[in-house]
Amino acid sequence: xxxxxxxxxxxxxxxxxxxxxxxxxxxxxxxxxxxxxxxxxxxxxxxxxxxxxxxxxxxxxxxxxxxxxxxxxxxxxxxxxxxxxxxxxxxxxxxxxxxxxxxxxxxxxxxxxxxxxxxxxxxxxxxxxxxxxxxxxxxxxxxxxxxxxxxxxxxxxxxxxxxxxxxxxxxxxxxxxxxxxxxxxxxxxxxxxxxxxxxxxxxxxxxxxxxxxxxxxxxxxxxxxxxxxxxxxxxxxxxxxxxxxxxxxxxxxxxxxxxxxxxxxxxxxxxxxxxxxxxxxxxxxxxxxxxxxxxxxxxxxxxxxxxxxxxxxxxxxxxxxxxxxxxxxxxxxxxxxxxxxxxx
Amino acid sequence: xxxxxxxxxxxxxxxxxxxxxxxxxxxxxxxxxxxxxxxxxxxxxxxxxxxxxxxxxxxxxxxxxxxxxxxxxxxxxxxxxxxxxxxxxxxxxxxxxxxxxxxxxxxxxxxxxxxxxxxxxxxxxxxxxxxxxxxxxxxxxxxxxxxxxxxxxxxxxxxxxxxxxxxxxxxxxxxxxxxxxxxxxxxxxxxxxxxxxxxxxxxxxxxxxxxxxxxxxxxxxxxxxxxxxxxxxxxxxxxxxxxxxxxxxxxxxxxxxxxxxxxxxxxx
Numbered sequence: 001x002x003x004x005x006x007x008x009x010x011x012x013x014x015x016x017x018x019x020x021x022x023x024x025x026x027x028x029x030x031x032x033x034x035x036x037x038x039x040x041x042x043x044x045x046x047x048x049x050x051x052x053x054x055x056x057x058x059x060x061x062x063x064x065x066x067x068x069x070x071x072x073x074x075x076x077x078x079x080x081x082x083x084x085x086x087x088x089x090x091x092x093x094x095x096x097x098x099x100x101x102x103x104x105x106x107x108x109x110x111x112x113x114x115x116x117x118x119x120x121x122x123x124x125x126x127x128x129x130x131x132x133x134x135x136x137x138x139x140x141x142x143x144x145x146x147x148x149x150x151x152x153x154x155x156x157x158x159x160x161x162x163x164x165x166x167x168x169x170x171x172x173x174x175x176x177x178x179x180x181x182x183x184x185x186x187x188x189x190x191x192x193x194x195x196x197x198x199x200x201x202x203x204x205x206x207x208x209x210x211x212x213x214x215x216x217x218x219x220x221x222x223x224x225x226x227x228x229x230x231x232x233x234x235x236x237x238x239x240x241x242x243x244x245x246x247x248x249x250x251x252x253x254x255x256x257x258x259x260x261x262x263x264x265x266x267x268x269x270x271x272x273x274x275x276x277x278x279x280x281x282x283x284x285x286x287x288x289x290x291x292x293x294x295x296x297x298x299x300x301x302x303x304x305x306x307x308x309x310x311x312x313x314x315x316x317x318x319x320x321x322x323x324x325x326x327x328x329x330x331x332x333x334x335x336x337x338x339x340x341x342x343x344x
Numbered sequence: 345x346x347x348x349x350x351x352x353x354x355x356x357x358x359x360x361x362x363x364x365x366x367x368x369x370x371x372x373x374x375x376x377x378x379x380x381x382x383x384x385x386x387x388x389x390x391x392x393x394x395x396x397x398x399x400x401x402x403x404x405x406x407x408x409x410x411x412x413x414x415x416x417x418x419x420x421x422x423x424x425x426x427x428x429x430x431x432x433x434x435x436x437x438x439x440x441x442x443x444x445x446x447x448x449x450x451x452x453x454x455x456x457x458x459x460x461x462x463x464x465x466x467x468x469x470x471x472x473x474x475x476x477x478x479x480x481x482x483x484x485x486x487x488x489x490x491x492x493x494x495x496x497x498x499x500x501x502x503x504x505x506x507x508x509x510x511x512x513x514x515x516x517x518x519x520x521x522x523x524x525x526x527x528x529x530x531x532x533x534x535x536x537x538x539x540x541x542x543x544x545x546x547x548x549x550x551x552x553x554x555x556x557x558x559x560x561x562x563x564x565x566x567x568x569x570x571x572x573x574x575x576x577x578x579x580x581x582x583x584x585x586x587x588x589x590x591x592x593x594x595x596x597x598x599x600x601x602x603x604x605x606x607x608x609x610x611x612x
């Protein structure tokens with residue numbers, strides 16, 4: 001019976017290895033996401049206190065004072081320059097953990113498709129492959145925005161804008177495999193918003209003490225580009241005393257700072273497309289990734305497109321966090337078995 | 345009363361009748377279907393990944409999700425349909441005078457109704473999905489009530505194994521065939537089979553029209569799913585085959601490049 005075959009068959013995984021979050025969607029129905037942090041106890045005391053050799057995600061952040069904490073990805077790829085080998089180890093452990101959370105059965109084959117930034121270098125792609133090989137039987141990489149489009153079955157005349165933490169990947173789909181000219185990667189993404197917001201808070205909130213993580217949390221709670229956005233009132237310590245600041249305008253300014261860069265990218269991809277299909281392409285812009293959850297961003301980009309290109313329609317996908325992983329899973333499942341076998 | 349354990353039925357969430365009565369109604373309706381030869385459909389529904397949600401948000405959240413999900417299911421049913429909660433937070437739904445086509449549509453309606461619910465848990469809005477095992481039998485079938493429930497459970501397990509958020513139809517005694525898309529003929533062997541068939545199809549068309557917009561949206565935005573392990577699911581267009589080949593080639597080149605590097609390092 002088919003259900004018996006399904007249970008003993010391979011487990012297909014779609015993995016979105018992100019600078020901020022790593023998500024997996026598995027063919028057994030499991031979907032998990034973890035914050036892309038990996039921590040190792042600093043010493044024997046920390047190790048005894050924590051009772052674990054490696055901590056991941058929120059747990060790692062919560063115990064960061066006892067840990068050597070790594071965020072192994074930057075701009076969507078494994079950091080290989082600063083603390084290179086440690087980051088590679090952390091990335092390998094992160095991939096191992098996300099695969100473990102997909103709950104493969106003992107002895108079950110695992111085939112994974114991992115989304116990588118559209119314009120990741122050869123070296124970066126190989127680093128991701130090497131990190132994944134330890135945990136899976138066979139692995140393939142594909143461009144992140146492509147996997148989003150594939151997951152939605154929108155392969156013709158669609159422009160995907162995948163806004164992550166490290167990078168924003170833009171990719172136009174025209175029924176074939178996107179080439180280099182079809183893809184743009186920029187750094188106008190979540191980390192850019194954090195940096196601008198940190199700068200604005202330092203300038204305008206006298207004496208406020210904060211960390212990058214605190215600013216990231218504030219952004220995730222209040223992010224909006226709406227003219228009439230709810231007030232963003234936050235408490236930050238000033239000389240140890242929690243003090244309330246109204247940072248509504250700063251949040252809005254920081255979030256809007258990525259719009260021109262994204263619109264530039266869209267304009268470039270539309271302008272260099274077949275003129276007969278340009279109208280259709282700019283009418284089918286899909287927003288994906290965690291950054292697309294900024295309130296009002298779809299309308300803001302749409303407005304900018306109408307000003308610059310005369311028209312444009314932007315739609316946010318239903319599941320921004322899992323869009324990439326879902327698409328990668330669909331790809332993994334559709335991939336013929338012989339291809340998986342050959343890449344073992 | 346057969347082999348179905350009465351204790352398996354729990355409180356039917358504020359229903360007028362107790363668990364034992366509901367089971368009795370279902371059995372009686374099933375007997376009537378056999379005697380008067382009308383088609384019936386039996387569904388077992390479960391909210392996907394409920395245990396994980398409980399781990400994340402606690403037992404109370406689980407109870408709240410089930411309560412809301414059952415209310416949504418009731419809203420998606422006809423007044424004449426019967427619903428009972430089983431242990432393990434599964435729900436049994438019994439549709440009398442219902443053929444396989446309508447049964448599948450009703451199961452989809454129940455699944456969609458659950459999916460539309462939103463829950464505020466720990467300050468986060470989450471949504472859930474449901475899996476449904478559907479078994480339909482023709483009028484006059486000799487299948488026992490307990491066997492029907494067991495088959496519906498099989499369907500539910502298949503739906504869950506295929507990733508959830510779907511229904512799997514099983515025609516009684518023809519599990520495999522139904523999975524491959526050949527449901528049992530409508531009203532075959534029953535009284536007024538042609539009329540039942542016509543009414544079924546008319547109802548199906550009307551319901552399809554109503555759900556058309558929603559289905560289009562679902563196709564466009566569906567969390568792309570863990571796909572069912574059927575030959576149908578493996579079918580793909582030439583365009584996709586070409587894409588698969590290209591991705592494979594790109595990955596093979598990547599690997600060959602890496603292997604080349606390794607070899608040159610060894611040589612050095």
